[in-house]
Amino acid sequence: MFLCPKCGGETSVNSSRRTLKNNEKRRRQCSACGFKFYTYEILKTEIEQRDFLEKTLENLLYEVNLFRERITSIITTPSLPKDCQDCTENNSGIDL
Numbered sequence: 499m500f501l502c503p504k505c506g507g508e509t510s511v512n513s514s515r516r517t518l519k520n521n522e523k524r525r526r527q528c529s530a531c532g533f534k535f536y537t538y539e540i541l542k543t544e545i546e547q548r549d550f551l552e553k554t555l556e557n558l559l560y561e562v563n564l565f566r567e568r569i570t571s572i573i574t575t576p577s578l579p580k581d582c583q584d585c586t587e588n589n590s591g592i593d594l
């Protein structure tokens with residue numbers, strides 16, 4: 499049972515249609531607020547599911563590595579404060 503994404507109320511299926519790829523598209527309506535939306539049921543064989551998960555994992559690892567490289571470059575690149583041109587001068591009034 500899909501709950502209404504708008505109010506959380508119970509929904510019913512108004513119509514259902516099978517697509518060319520043997521998937522199913524259902525038109526739903528909330529019985530509380532009348533909101534209409536669609537849900538899709540997608541057929542996946544175990545092999546397709548495994549391939550999908552492997553590809554998803556590969557993509558995630560790729561994104562994680564990119565993120566890790568960016569973080570590493572930020573951490574290892576020294577950034578000077580804006581007023582650092584004065585850092586070499588002693589403006590403290592104290593003799594060093």
Ligand SMILES: [Zn+2]
Nearest residue numbers: 502505528531
């Ligand atoms: Zn609703």
